[in-house]
Amino acid sequence: MCGISGYTGGRSVYNIIINCLESLEYRGYDSAGIAFTAGNRLSVIKCKGRIADLKKKASTRKINAQAGIAHTRWATHGKPSSLNAHPHFDSSGRIAVVHNGIIENYIDIKDKLLEKGYTFKSDTDTEVLAVLIGHYYEKMAIEKAILKAAEDITGSYAIGVILSDSPEKIIAMRHDSPLVIGIGVHENFMASDVSAILKYTNKVIYLQDKELAVISPERIEFLNSKPHDKHLPVKINYTIEQAQKTGFKHFMLKEIYEQPKVVSNILAGHITSSDKIHFDISGLDIKNIKEITIVACGTAYHSGLVAKYIIEEFARIPVNVDVGSEFRYRNPIIKDDTLFIAISQSGETADTIAAVREIKKHKVPILAVCNVLGSTLTRESSATVYTNAGPEISVASTKAFTAQITVMYLLGLFFAQEKGIFSKTRLTSELNIFKKIPNQQKEIFKQSRKINAIAKKYLNFGAFLFLGRNINYPIALEGALKLKEISYIPAEGYASGEMKHGPIALIDEYRAVVCIANDSFVFDKVLSNIQEILARKGKIIVIATEGNRRMTEFTKETVFISKTNNVYAPLLTTVVLQMFAYYVAVLKGFDVDKPRNLAKSVTVE
Numbered sequence: 001m002c003g004i005s006g007y008t009g010g011r012s013v014y015n016i017i018i019n020c021l022e023s024l025e026y027r028g029y030d031s032a033g034i035a036f037t038a039g040n041r042l043s044v045i046k047c048k049g050r051i052a053d054l055k056k057k058a059s060t061r062k063i064n065a066q067a068g069i070a071h072t073r074w075a076t077h078g079k080p081s082s083l084n085a086h087p088h089f090d091s092s093g094r095i096a097v098v099h100n101g102i103i104e105n106y107i108d109i110k111d112k113l114l115e116k117g118y119t120f121k122s123d124t125d126t127e128v129l130a131v132l133i134g135h136y137y138e139k140m141a142i143e144k145a146i147l148k149a150a151e152d153i154t155g156s157y158a159i160g161v162i163l164s165d166s167p168e169k170i171i172a173m174r175h176d177s178p179l180v181i182g183i184g185v186h187e188n189f190m191a192s193d194v195s196a197i198l199k200y201t202n203k204v205i206y207l208q209d210k211e212l213a214v215i216s217p218e219r220i221e222f223l224n225s226k227p228h229d230k231h232l233p234v235k236i237n238y239t240i241e242q243a244q245k246t247g248f249k250h251f252m253l254k255e256i257y258e259q260p261k262v263v264s265n266i267l268a269g270h271i272t273s274s275d276k277i278h279f280d281i282s283g284l285d286i287k288n289i290k291e292i293t294i295v296a297c298g299t300a301y302h303s304g305l306v307a308k309y310i311i312e313e314f315a316r317i318p319v320n321v322d323v324g325s326e327f328r329y330r331n332p333i334i335k336d337d338t339l340f341i342a343i344s345q346s347g348e349t350a351d352t353i354a355a356v357r358e359i360k361k362h363k364v365p366i367l368a369v370c371n372v373l374g375s376t377l378t379r380e381s382s383a384t385v386y387t388n389a390g391p392e393i394s395v396a397s398t399k400a401f402t403a404q405i406t407v408m409y410l411l412g413l414f415f416a417q418e419k420g421i422f423s424k425t426r427l428t429s430e431l432n433i434f435k436k437i438p439n440q441q442k443e444i445f446k447q448s449r450k451i452n453a454i455a456k457k458y459l460n461f462g463a464f465l466f467l468g469r470n471i472n473y474p475i476a477l478e479g480a481l482k483l484k485e486i487s488y489i490p491a492e493g494y495a496s497g498e499m500k501h502g503p504i505a506l507i508d509e510y511r512a513v514v515c516i517a518n519d520s521f522v523f524d525k526v527l528s529n530i531q532e533i534l535a536r537k538g539k540i541i542v543i544a545t546e547g548n549r550r551m552t553e554f555t556k557e558t559v560f561i562s563k564t565n566n567v568y569a570p571l572l573t574t575v576v577l578q579m580f581a582y583y584v585a586v587l588k589g590f591d592v593d594k595p596r597n598l599a600k601s602v603t604v605e
């Protein structure tokens with residue numbers, strides 16, 4: 001949902017803000033722009049398209065700047081165009097603003113400003129904010145003008161402002177959209193997320209809600225802070241390599257291949273040498289939980305659905321799962337013996353955070369399962385379990401999903417351990433199966449050629465159906481989501497048992513059906529579904545367990561996973577479906593890491 005970068009210091013402002021912006025392109029990529037100060041001159045270069053187009057446009061200019069801000073856009077108000085691209089000027093042309101988020105009451109504010117005689121060039125809410133700041137700047141200092149404008153607006157924002165009157169300053173402010181400040185020596189940075197500035201510094205300060213920072217090369221001043229807001233720099237412990245492709249063709253492929261390591265790291269982080277599971281969530285009264293409700297969106301919602309099977313199976317606690325955007329407006333029943341869990345890769349998803357705020361009103365505990373240190377979700381929850389998957393750059397989530405479900409397996413086992421449901425022997429035997437998963441995921445990578453060949457064969461099918469049963473039903477949903485996100489082929493996920501209740505009407509020789517048919521107590525039922533599809537000339541691709549010869553009687557398009565207990569199979573079946581979606585999109589020639597219309601973190605409702 002838009003990426004922002006900023007730099008003030010003695011090095012090449014242009015190179016740094018563009019370099020940082022390129023790492024943020026996953027957040028939006030329909031237009032881009034920069035603003036920079038030199039002496040008392042403020043200049044803007046912007047265009048429709050990607051950062052590469054902006055670089056082409058800027059290449060004819062000699063840019064010698066003191067400070068600069070940059071923006072890559074995911075359109076909310078107004079179509080992608082050069083006029084709607086950020087930065088936007090105030091009416092005097094002395095102030096330039098970049099913004100991530102949505103100003104919900106921008107029409108009212110625009111009307112008032114129009115009455116006062118101001119005019120507008122774009123369709124954006126951001127230009128309204130820039131003009132409003134400029135209006136107040138006529139009468140007060142810029143910091144006060146921004147704070148005053150912030151009082152007038154509702155919605156979410158992370159903004160960067162530069163002005164010709166103070167060419168070394170960048171002013172940053174945020175509310176419900178992320179913004180981080182990077183600390184350098186005689187220079188400072190600003191960005192929507194840490195990975196963008198990691199090349200230059202690993203010391204950061206997370207700007208707090210409604211806080212304003214005045215950033216100069218030698219100092220950072222904070223205004224509007226709350227008494228408990230801390231400004232001690234945090235040292236980021238992941239490396240720049242983790243945020244780069246390191247030889248892989250796409251981030252998505254790299255992130256798929258990182259999954260064995262991610263799973264092993266999470267296991268190592270929560271299992272003691274005597275096979276006890278530990279989580280640092282002492283504030284939560286686990287033993288007395290009667291129910292669990294999980295809220296999340298998209299892929300994270302699918303990991304919530306997998307968690308329902310896990311926790312009900314292991315810990316016998318009933319679990320409800322809801323999408324953030326539905327939970328909030330459903331007048332939900334919130335009981336104090338329920339544990340609420342919010343799952344999110346970014347920790348900035350507006351719908352999930354809105355659900356969390358609804359829950360917080362009832363003063364019940366919320367556990368965040370999140371990948372991004374210091375994100376809004378982690379700050380607003382009672383406790384956090386980090387998924388520690390490292391930066392996930394590709395818009396289509398892969399390793400973050402596996403990390404989320406790995407954490408949910410461990411939480412399920414932990415609840416069973418704490419409630420005394422599992423004996424020591426049972427726990428050890430579960431962990432022995434679990435610990436084999438990373439190597440079993442690597443076995444799937446050995447079949448990449450085969451998966452690629454299947455992708456080639458099915459590339460031009462107009463629609464796909466993904467079927468899974470029991471704990472692999474959410475994996476069918478996730479497989480369908482991956483395919484549609486990056487290859488734009490209509491794909492639906494279904495519980496295989498539901499096929500006969502409607503979707504079977506779709507089956508003919510032009511329909512491809514991906515069936516998750518690993519060895520399990522529901523295998524025979526899934527097999528019957530496969531026969532029903534074949535009887536109607538449907539084409540099938542199957543995921544089966546190695547050694548299952550019966551499958552090869554039905555189709556050559558079988559990808560095998562290693563033998564494991566059905567409950568852990570999602571950690572393997574999901575990898576096959578991620579690879580399948582990846583190869584289809586690559587073969588179709590699509591931009592896998594930056595699919596159309598999407599953005600990595602959806603910070604608007």
Ligand code: AGP
Pocket residue numbers: 297298299300343344345346347348349352395396397398485598599600601602
């Ligand atoms: C996943 O491939 C998607 N791009 C999307 O569904 C995502 O999972 C969803 O927007 C939630 O994001 P979060 O995990 O950062 O909250």
